[in-house]
Amino acid sequence: MAEVLSARGNANGVATSQGLPNIPWQDRPAGSKAVVWRHRENPVIPRAPQPGVQGVYNSAVTPFGDGFAGVFRLEKTDRFPRLHVGWSEDGLDWQLEPEPVVFSNWKDDPSHYAYDPRVTAIDGEYIVQWCGGHNGPTISLARTKDFRTFERLENAFLPFNRNGVLFPRKINGAYYMFSRPSDNGHTPFGDIYLSESPNLIHWGRHRLVMRKGGDHVGQWWQRTKIGAGPVPIETPEGWLMIYHGVIDTCNGFVYSMGAALLDLDEPWRVLYRTNQHVLTPEADYEVSGHVPNVVFPVTALCDQPTGRLAIYYGAADTCTALAYANLSELVEFTKANSAVF
Incomplete structure (x- = not known):
């Protein structure tokens, strides 16, 4: 299925529409008023989809050819995080490659872990972003056109950093990418920054975008840290950024989903930001797992003509789940329930 192309893709399968x-x-369940609702048959990738695999989660999906490709965080029984490619005709039934991604130009170090990938289609290719281990966690990058051969780029930032998310087009001639400067653990920092690059190699002009919440703004659901999730979606109202917010409770962290709208030309400028989560751990597969109480959004596929959004998220650091929203409804909800700080 990965070799089949369609009118949605160019000769390399890169989406052009x-x-x-x-x-x-x-559709939203009858009687529900939720702005984001769960796929009824969740999780779409279960806890152990293959022998010897303990978890597939926090993973990126993108249209490719007549179907979809993805780069997945997959953990076997050694629990060491590696990137694996997956293929699907419908975005629901996934075939995962048994061997991890290999970079054609990079001598791999088996001690270098890789987790929480994103995939951005831009400039006729796909750029993979992930948290890679290089003297501590940082933002690693690679490019591919076919999800068979990957060329590794230089790491974008110094350690310690997480949640690198690249915009789907240049803005005023430059690439932009979110990240969350951090430490080597979980984490005295917690704010989203934006960095600029002319070439995906040299990064600078680092700007603060959004701070974590707290008592001073009455935002406990995102009081510990926040992080960008899926690739931002361009709308007439601004860039829609779906993100995760974290609270530290007496029983550990709780990861929930929120949304923000950013200025189209100055994406470091926040226009609106949800003052409440739009999805929080409640289902069994979100509450119970290797890391309980996690909803971690990573991919948002949008059919612009209908406004349908399919949001893939990691659940409890164990499995991959799916939720839905209507783009215009989520934008209006974000504007109507906003606190910018």
Whole structure:
């Protein structure tokens, strides 16, 4: 299935249209007023989809050819995080490559872990971003056109950093990428920054975008840290950034989903930001797992003509789940329930 192309892709399978009519979709449950609702058959990738695999989660999905490709955080029984490619015709039934991604130009160090990837289609290719181990966690990058051969780029930042998310187009001639400067653990920092690059190699002009919440703003659901999630979606109202917010409770961290709208030309400028989560751990597969109480959004596929959003998220650091929203409804909810700080 990975070799098949369609009118949505160019000769390399890179998406060239805003229409994605074949993304997964289920209507909002009858009687529900939720702005984001769960796929009824969650999780779409279960706890152990293959022998010897203990978890597939916090993983990136993108349209490719007639179907979808993805780069997945996969952990076997050694629990060491590695990147694996996956293929799907419908975005629901996934075939995962048994061997991890290999970089054609990079002598791999088996001690260098890789987790929480994102994939951005830009400039006729796919750029993979992930948290890589290089004297501590930092933002690693690679490029591919076919999800078979990957060329490693230089790491974007010094340690310690997480949640690198690249915008889907240049803005005023420059690439932009979110990150969250951090430490080697979980974490005295917790704010989202934006960095600029002319070439995906040299990064600078680091700007603060959003701070974590707390008592001073009455935002406990995101009081410990926040981090960018899926690739931002361009709308007439601004860049829609779906993100995670974390609270530290007496029983550990709780990761929830929120949303923000950023200025189209100055994406470090926040226009609106949800003052409440739009999805929080409640389902069994979100509450119970290797790391309980985690909803970690990573991919948002949008069919622009219908406004349908399919949001992939990691659940309890164990499995991959799916939720849905309507783009215009989520934008309006963010504007109507906003606290910018």
